[in-house]
Amino acid sequence: MSTTLLPAVFVIVGLSFFYFLIYPVLLSPLAKIPNAHFLSPLTTLWIQWKRYVQQEIQAVDGAYREKGLVVRLGPNEIAVNLMPGAIKTIHGAPGYDKTEWYDFYANFDTRNAFSTYSFEDHVVIRRRVSRIYSKSFIQTSPHVQKILSTVLLDRYLPALSGGPQRTRTLNALDLNFSYGLDVITAFVFGLKHGSNFIENIDEKRAWLSVYLKSHPPNHMFWLLELPNLTKWLGRCGLPILPQSYYEARKGLADWAMKCLTTAEEDIPSQGFEELPIGDSPLLLGQIREEMIAEEKAKSTSEKVSKEDPTFLRSESRLQLASECLDHIRAVRDTFGITYTYTLYQLSLHPEIQHKLRQELLTVVSKPKHDVACDASATPLRTLPQPSTLESLPYLHAVIKESLRLRNTFPTSNPRITPSKNGNRGNTEIGPYKNIPAGVRVVCFAYSVQRNEEIYKEATVWRPERWIAGERKESKEELRKMEQWFWAFGSGSRSCIGRHLAMEMLRQGLAAIYTRYSTHVVDDSGFGQNGNFVTGGTSDSLTLRFEALEEKDGN
Numbered sequence: 105m106s107t108t109l110l111p112a113v114f115v116i117v118g119l120s121f122f123y124f125l126i127y128p129v130l131l132s133p134l135a136k137i138p139n140a141h142f143l144s145p146l147t148t149l150w151i152q153w154k155r156y157v158q159q160e161i162q163a164v165d166g167a168y169r170e171k172g173l174v175v176r177l178g179p180n181e182i183a184v185n186l187m188p189g190a191i192k193t194i195h196g197a198p199g200y201d202k203t204e205w206y207d208f209y210a211n212f213d214t215r216n217a218f219s220t221y222s223f224e225d226h227v228v229i230r231r232r233v234s235r236i237y238s239k240s241f242i243q244t245s246p247h248v249q250k251i252l253s254t255v256l257l258d259r260y261l262p263a264l265s266g267g268p269q270r271t272r273t274l275n276a277l278d279l280n281f282s283y284g285l286d287v288i289t290a291f292v293f294g295l296k297h298g299s300n301f302i303e304n305i306d307e308k309r310a311w312l313s314v315y316l317k318s319h320p321p322n323h324m325f326w327l328l329e330l331p332n333l334t335k336w337l338g339r340c341g342l343p344i345l346p347q348s349y350y351e352a353r354k355g356l357a358d359w360a361m362k363c364l365t366t367a368e369e370d371i372p373s374q375g376f377e378e379l380p381i382g383d384s385p386l387l388l389g390q391i392r393e394e395m396i397a398e399e400k401a402k403s404t405s406e407k408v409s410k411e412d413p414t415f416l417r418s419e420s421r422l423q424l425a426s427e428c429l430d431h432i433r434a435v436r437d438t439f440g441i442t443y444t445y446t447l448y449q450l451s452l453h454p455e456i457q458h459k460l461r462q463e464l465l466t467v468v469s470k471p472k473h474d475v476a477c478d479a480s481a482t483p484l485r486t487l488p489q490p491s492t493l494e495s496l497p498y499l500h501a502v503i504k505e506s507l508r509l510r511n512t513f514p515t516s517n518p519r520i521t522p523s524k525n526g527n528r529g530n531t532e533i534g535p536y537k538n539i540p541a542g543v544r545v546v547c548f549a550y551s552v553q554r555n556e557e558i559y560k561e562a563t564v565w566r567p568e569r570w571i572a573g574e575r576k577e578s579k580e581e582l583r584k585m586e587q588w589f590w591a592f593g594s595g596s597r598s599c600i601g602r603h604l605a606m607e608m609l610r611q612g613l614a615a616i617y618t619r620y621s622t623h624v625v626d627d628s629g630f631g632q633n634g635n636f637v638t639g640g641t642s643d644s645l646t647l648r649f650e651a652l653e654e655k656d657g658n
């Protein structure tokens with residue numbers, strides 16, 4: 105080597121040594137944070153490997169237990185399990201933006217509320233839909249009530265009907281996926297254009313199979329963690345993802361666009377809520393009207409008219425479709441699993457099931473002769489009042505406890521520390537100060553809601569912990585439990601569908617437990633492997649539904 109090059113080599117080696125070793129290990133503000141693994145300050149290899157083998161939550165949860173509630177996962181990444189301050193700031197304060205991790209959730213290559221990066225862009229999209237997801241709308245809209253009563257009373261209960269034997273054994277997970285999807289697709293497109301997966305089982309199987317191929321569990325690591333590398337390798341002829349993934353994504357997008365177009369054609373000029381009750385495409389119609397108003401405000405042309413379905417510029421239509429499909433995905437990935445988990449726990453705890461039934465029967469009269477024993481009987485046409493169900497403490501406790509232990513958001517939903525508004529380098533997370541901009545932060549509801557200091561016997565499903573007069577916990581302990589409850593996230597990017605989800609959970613449980621008792625037949629396919637049930641083809645929970653006798657539960 106020429107001697108003139110030697111100094112340059114020394115400088116490069118020295119700088120590399122400083123940049124890759126001395127700075128991250130000793131000088132970075134993150135160096136004060138305990139390392140989840142000894143490699144963490146140097147490389148992301150350890151945590152990325154855990155993600156690759158689908159052990160991320162277990163690895164991070166283990167690190168919290170050993171090292172404390174804030175741990176360092178990589179040179180520029182930390183995990184936080186500190187409520188309420190730290191997590192509610194990370195998931196709530198402006199500036200904690202999203203990253204390319206969310207690119208996967210952009211449908212039609214177009215961002216929606218969930219996948220927008222910045223707080224500012226998100227506010228605009230979220231504002232469009234907040235009215236129809238508000239609690240008052242969900243609980244009073246005749247359209248929502250009609251959707252729920254159609255799906256529950258005309259489809260779900262008949263599916264449980266055991267005929268003269270009065271008993272039916274079935275895969276509850278499968279049925280509950282259909283319940284969630286039938287409700288949300290009707291909420292998005294109207295009953296007329298939504299799915300009827302409960303009754304059309306083959307159609308449901310085909311849809312779920314396409315869905316799973318478009319969210320391939322064994323390839324999610326590449327899609328979420330390394331989206332750019334994955335794309336680039338694909339372009340270079342080294343595809344990581346199977347061809348079936350691309351076909352399924354296209355299939356799902358085509359399905360959503362077809363539903364959207366046919367539902368849109370039915371929207372009358374007076375407005376989407378003028379359609380027959382239940383047929384109104386609430387989500388699609390609401391976003392569309394908001395977008396049209398926004399475009400009208402921007403447009404100089406007088407031709408702007410909502411009667412013209414081609415009015416929305418193509419990019420707005422893609423945004424509309426992207427949003428609609430995202431809400432369907434959000435339900436597919438959460439609701440059916442949480443609801444099934446609730447039925448599972450109630451089936452494992454007959455005494456709690458009995459208490460719940462007694463409470464429900466104080467406000468809902470037990471149907472004397474209905475679909476529970478005779479599918480041809482005229483079903484009851486109405487559901488209990490939403491506000492009445494909401495006031496039942498035992499029902500509330502059962503749901504809350506189930507959401508605590510299986511809220512089914514098994515992903516890290518990362519955010520980055522802010523770089524704007526003079527915050528550069530001044531971010532504080534728990535006891536750690538001067539956290540630089542652009543640090544990736546992950547938090548898991550799994551760990552938040554299993555903190556033994558907050559929830560006694562945290563891994564035990566015990567609804568009583570939430571009930572005044574029945575709990576062992578003091579008022580102060582209850583206040584803390586409420587503070588740490590994080591099933592729907594927090595801040596402006598928290599779950600927009602929480603009131604709909606709660607309504608579906610309450611009405612679903614009331615419909616079942618005033619008519620049936622449930623019993624576990626086979627739970628070997630339901631989350632027994634320590635991982636989350638994400639609805640793979642082999643996941644199942646077989647329950648037996650036994651119609652109640654006249655004397656039962658009273």
Ligand code: HEM
Binds near residue numbers: 217288591592593601
């Ligand atoms: C048990 C049921 C559900 C659970 C546990 C749940 C949980 C969550 C959580 C934790 C988030 C926040 C993610 C983050 O911080 O990045 C979220 C976001 C979201 N959820 Fe839910 N969810 C449920 C049901 C629903 C339902 C029924 C809908 C819609 C109809 C829905 C629609 C959404 C949407 C659109 C977002 C993104 C919101 C935004 O970015 O503004 N979810 N959900």
